[in-house]
Amino acid sequence: MAKVLLNDCSPDASQILTDMLKDNAEVVVEPFSEQREITEFNLVILYSESGDDQNILRKIKNLHFRTKFRNIPIILLKAKSELFSDQPYFNFGVSEFMALDEPQPIFNQILQGYLNPGRQPLERELIYLTPFIESTKNVLSKMALMEPEFKGVYFKNSLRILGDVSGVIGLSGPTEGTVIITFLWKLAQRVVANIMTVKENEINAEMIHDGVGEIINMISGSAKKSLSAASYDFQLSIPTVIVGWGHELGHPDNATIAVLTFDVGDQAFVLHVSLTQK
Amino acid sequence: MENTKTDILLISISQELIDFVLSVLDNEGYCVHIASSMRDALSAIDSNPVGLILCGTELEDISGEQFLSYLKKDPRRESIPFIFLLSAESQKELSPKRAIQLGAENFIFFPAEGSVIISCIMDLLKPPQKSQNPTSSSIGNDSKDLQANIIRPGLTQSEQKYITERRTEKRERFDVPIPIEISRDTKNWIHGFILNRGKSSAMIETSLRRRYGDDIYVREPKDETGIVVTGSVIHVLLGDESKQIGFGVVFRKNNNVLWHSFSERLMNKTKEQPIAAIRRDFFPIAAEVSRDGIFWIDAQITGCDLLSASIKTSILAKPQDKMILKFERHSIKNIVDGKIKKVELEQNEFLSKIELDFAEDEGWFQLYNHFAVIAGPESSEEEKCENIQKKPQPNEIMIKSAEDLNIKKSDSSSSIRKGPPLKKPESQNKRFYLSLIGRKMDNYEVVSFINAGGMGGVFKGWDTALERDVALKVISWELSSQEEFVKMFLKEARLVSKLNHPNIAQIYYIGNSNGIMYYAMEFIHGHTLADSLKNNTNFKILQIINYLKTLCSALDFVWKNDIIHRDIKPANIMVTGSDELKLVDFGVAKLDKKDKMQKENKIVGSPLYLSPEAIRNQEIDNRSDIYSLGATFYHLLAGTPPFYDNSCSNILYKQLNDPVPPLKQKAPQVPGYLCNIIEKMMAKSCEERFQNYQEIIDCLNSSVC
Numbered sequence: 010m011a012k013v014l015l016n017d018c019s020p021d022a023s024q025i026l027t028d029m030l031k032d033n034a035e036v037v038v039e040p041f042s043e044q045r046e047i048t049e050f051n052l053v054i055l056y057s058e059s060g061d062d063q064n065i066l067r068k069i070k071n072l073h074f075r076t077k078f079r080n081i082p083i084i085l086l087k088a089k090s091e092l093f094s095d096q097p098y099f100n101f102g103v104s105e106f107m108a109l110d111e112p113q114p115i116f117n118q119i120l121q122g123y124l125n126p127g128r129q130p131l132e133r134e135l136i137y138l139t140p141f142i143e144s145t146k147n148v149l150s151k152m153a154l155m156e157p158e159f160k161g162v163y164f165k166n167s168l169r170i171l172g173d174v175s176g177v178i179g180l181s182g183p184t185e186g187t188v189i190i191t192f193l194w195k196l197a198q199r200v201v202a203n204i205m206t207v208k209e210n211e212i213n214a215e216m217i218h219d220g221v222g223e224i225i226n227m228i229s230g231s232a233k234k235s236l237s238a239a240s241y242d243f244q245l246s247i248p249t250v251i252v253g254w255g256h257e258l259g260h261p262d263n264a265t266i267a268v269l270t271f272d273v274g275d276q277a278f279v280l281h282v283s284l285t286q287k
Numbered sequence: 288m289e290n291t292k293t294d295i296l297l298i299s300i301s302q303e304l305i306d307f308v309l310s311v312l313d314n315e316g317y318c319v320h321i322a323s324s325m326r327d328a329l330s331a332i333d334s335n336p337v338g339l340i341l342c343g344t345e346l347e348d349i350s351g352e353q354f355l356s357y358l359k360k361d362p363r364r365e366s367i368p369f370i371f372l373l374s375a376e377s378q379k380e381l382s383p384k385r386a387i388q389l390g391a392e393n394f395i396f397f398p399a400e401g402s403v404i405i406s407c408i409m410d411l412l413k414p415p416q417k418s419q420n421p422t423s424s425s426i427g428n429d430s431k432d433l434q435a436n437i438i439r440p441g442l443t444q445s446e447q448k449y450i451t452e453r454r455t456e457k458r459e460r461f462d463v464p465i466p467i468e469i470s471r472d473t474k475n476w477i478h479g480f481i482l483n484r485g486k487s488s489a490m491i492e493t494s495l496r497r498r499y500g501d502d503i504y505v506r507e508p509k510d511e512t513g514i515v516v517t518g519s520v521i522h523v524l525l526g527d528e529s530k531q532i533g534f535g536v537v538f539r540k541n542n543n544v545l546w547h548s549f550s551e552r553l554m555n556k557t558k559e560q561p562i563a564a565i566r567r568d569f570f571p572i573a574a575e576v577s578r579d580g581i582f583w584i585d586a587q588i589t590g591c592d593l594l595s596a597s598i599k600t601s602i603l604a605k606p607q608d609k610m611i612l613k614f615e616r617h618s619i620k621n622i623v624d625g626k627i628k629k630v631e632l633e634q635n636e637f638l639s640k641i642e643l644d645f646a647e648d649e650g651w652f653q654l655y656n657h658f659a660v661i662a663g664p665e666s667s668e669e670e671k672c673e674n675i676q677k678k679p680q681p682n683e684i685m686i687k688s689a690e691d692l693n694i695k696k697s698d699s700s701s702s703i704r705k706g707p708p709l710k711k712p713e714s715q716n717k718r719f720y721l722s723l724i725g726r727k728m729d730n731y732e733v734v735s736f737i738n739a740g741g742m743g744g745v746f747k748g749w750d751t752a753l754e755r756d757v758a759l760k761v762i763s764w765e766l767s768s769q770e771e772f773v774k775m776f777l778k779e780a781r782l783v784s785k786l787n788h789p790n791i792a793q794i795y796y797i798g799n800s801n802g803i804m805y806y807a808m809e810f811i812h813g814h815t816l817a818d819s820l821k822n823n824t825n826f827k828i829l830q831i832i833n834y835l836k837t838l839c840s841a842l843d844f845v846w847k848n849d850i851i852h853r854d855i856k857p858a859n860i861m862v863t864g865s866d867e868l869k870l871v872d873f874g875v876a877k878l879d880k881k882d883k884m885q886k887e888n889k890i891v892g893s894p895l896y897l898s899p900e901a902i903r904n905q906e907i908d909n910r911s912d913i914y915s916l917g918a919t920f921y922h923l924l925a926g927t928p929p930f931y932d933n934s935c936s937n938i939l940y941k942q943l944n945d946p947v948p949p950l951k952q953k954a955p956q957v958p959g960y961l962c963n964i965i966e967k968m969m970a971k972s973c974e975e976r977f978q979n980y981q982e983i984i985d986c987l988n989s990s991v992c
Contacts, residue, residue: 122722164725253601
């Protein structure tokens with residue numbers, strides 16, 4: 010049975026959600042806590058009545074940190090629909106923004122949509138995902154002297170990057186797509202410091218830029234060799250490094266976006282792989 | 288064919304060459320226009336009766352070779368004779384042989400004698416009568432004063448007089464274009480800029496489209512005085528690829544004085560204000576930026592002026608770096624090169640606020656103009672948001688209830704839908720569909736989203752049990768929350784699943800996963816006829832006849848199983864890789880029986896293809912599908928639907944009342960018998976239509992034989 014965490018919910022909101030989810034989910038109602046382990050949950054719903062946006066955004070970001078890039082949708086729930094843009098919430102990591110005054114059928118259907126179990130990669134997807142998993146582990150172990158542990162793969166509907174720094178590389182040719190590695194700042198500093206053999210506190214933005222760009226270049230280059238044997242041919246673009254939180258990249262229509270999650274000690278990073286064969 | 292045009296366009300970047308050729312042509316009495324760039328040259332061709340082009344090997348923006356290739360691909364300009372002006376040095380880049388291969392009529396080597404030039408020209412352009420008073424005009428070249436008159440055959444005396452006056456009028460050009468507002472009806476005002484002005488005329492750059500002779504109203508931006516000057520368009524200014532970028536305006540006699548004082552005041556005002564004063568700060572406009580032109584990152588434009596823009600993006604960059612900005616919306620697609628002036632990190636240190644300088648890219652001016660329009664000070668926040676949202680397409684609208692439908696000829700503001708605005712359920716549906724991507728529903732894995740229609744969203748799925756691709760159709764939350772619809776859907780979907788026909792996409796399974804209703808059906812590798820229409824595919828008549836016969840046979844099979852499809856349209860007909868047709872989407876199909884379900888108070892279908900009896904919510908049978916099939920094939924043959932309007936209610940009004948526009952007029956290549964068949968399929972009264980599909984097939988067979 011799925012597990013749902015309700016944070017900061019008013020009694021009314023808790024009641025409505027519990028009634029709605031009781032048939033297919035175990036619901037835990039708690040006040041928001043910055044230390045709470047949330048990786049055991051399948052869905053987190055954060056309720057907010059106040060208009061203190063900075064505080065809400067801070068909580069969303071904190072929740073996202075604690076998901077460790079796992080497939081745990083965060084839904085922001087408000088009492089009433091708002092006319093202003095919900096974009097900032099999405100940029101900070103919510104998967105969905107909902108209001109209690111929305112029609113109940115849609116409210117229910119969206120919740121149920123997120124509660125459906127995540128799908129497993131198809132055999133044909135594993136053909137191109139496996140080389141990326143292997144090359145990520147190899148590159149980080151050889152270049153950064155770290156042993157990343159592959160934790161799993163899930164698929165999502167947009168290329169929104171929720172991390173501090175990302176290295177992006179475009180693939181073109183008979184196979185096209187995008188590969189993106191995303192780190193939180195602290196881990197990026199550690200990885201780049203190890204690669205450049207300097208101390209972490211000596212790392213500056215320029216070094217992060219060069220280091221992360223080089224990592225994604227090496228991962229993609231190494232995977233390219235294995236993939237060309239599996240008839241996935243492509244050319245690599247020059248890597249681009251993005252620093253920021255919650256930005257969305259374009260990707261081909263109908264393309265699947267696989268998110269490969271890795272743990273390094275108590276920290277995590279992800280590799281987004283979106284490939285389509287022409 | 289005889290060349291009836293009289294003028295010569297001389298294109299070169301060499302002033303020496305221009306002076307020499309001009310002196311030769313002036314002596315012979317030719318009217319010559321001069322240009323040095325492609326943009327000026329195209330503008331001259333479109334504004335003057337240019338009968339011959341003399342062109343050097345290099346223009347300011349492209350090479351002469353590229354310019355000639357461009358002209359030869361343009362049906363409106365390809366017939367203008369073209370002579371290359373070559374020199375010994377330029378031969379390395381362009382040989383005479385290559386010039387002729389490209390389509391040039393002749394070439395002249397320089398240095399050349401005047402008599403050689405004239406003899407080459409006389410072969411291609413009739414010499415002017417000696418009574419004419421020759422002159423030359425310069426476009427984009429301020430050094431040439433326009434002194435003499437131009438006499439052109441075929442113009443009335445007053446037109447001759449006007450052209451003479453306009454050409455001889457002294458014009459004042461501005462380094463910084465003067466912002467104004469213009470309108471065609473004094474209600475909606477659009478931003479524009481005065482590029483130059485005369486005593487009674489002006490050249491205005493704007494995105495407003497106007498044609499020769501149209502009236503135009505000009506006023507001051509943020510007008511407080513109430514002064515509006517009226518004029519007429521007398522010249523259309525064209526930019527790259529012949530897109531209209533502005534026009535010349537002449538102000539009426541009684542407005543001349545008003546214009547003069549008006550433009551004086553505007554000029555004085557602009558002089559007082561530095562450029563920064565016309566800076567605009569507005570709600571963020573979404574765009575993309577790149578450092579290499581390959582990889583694009585989202586950005587938000589938060590303000591701009593004539594030379595620069597403020598953007599917010601996450602791309603890492605430093606001052607003096609090159610950055611490319613791409614904006615693609617509202618049919619405007621522009622890519623402009625900029626240089627970073629200043630970088631500021633936002634408070635959270637993840638977003639950079641960048642000041643980009645576009646002084647070196649002329650394309651920025653067009654974008655600035657466009658932003659000025661969508662971020663105009665007079666529009667409210669809501670209007671601004673609407674400006675950047677797509678309008679719903681009429682063929683995507685689903686009509687909810689017959690009671691909501693007011694079948695009267697109405698203006699486009701009338702709405703069929705009552706209650707909340709249309710965009711809300713649409714966005715809710717989209718949110719719902721997005722929540723399913725990467726999830727599992729029973730035995731089916733939701734791989735990717737394909738599209739959404741009025742009835743539901745379609746996904747590409749994978750059947751884990753049978754290991755095959757499937758198409759998953761998830762019913763929209765609106766419909767699945769109506770019990771009556773769900774019952775009807777289940778009942779009819781069961782029936783449709785039994786339809787076993789090579790041209791009908793099979794339904795494999797109907798399911799309900801966590802309250803989400805869906806069905807799995809055959810996944811077809813191919814495209815829809817709607818895609819073909821979008822791509823302007825040219826169908827062969829025989830191919831269309833075969834398609835029609837195939838669909839008639841498939842629909843005959845459906846009808847004989849007591850089912851009516853009710854949503855026949857190009858988007859529901861798929862063409863496989865082997866050119867086979869598949870009829871899809873029986874989501875709103877219904878039983879052709881008079882049971883309780885028959886009398887529902889809903890109209891479903893696509894207005895562009897809906898039969899009159901379906902619109903009136905009368906009982907329908909297979910003849911309603913015949914009408915929709917006729918409308919679909921009308922669209923395929925004519926390239927446009929039989930009835931079209933921006934307003935859904937107007938389309939329905941036309942479906943009910945207007946006669947079908949003769950297909951032969953829209954598509955003369957279609958044989959008469961096929962036009963007659965399609966028009967009979969679309970008869971208003973079902974009694975006058977074909978009564979069954981076999982009749983159509985028989986009629987097609989007998990006509991083709």
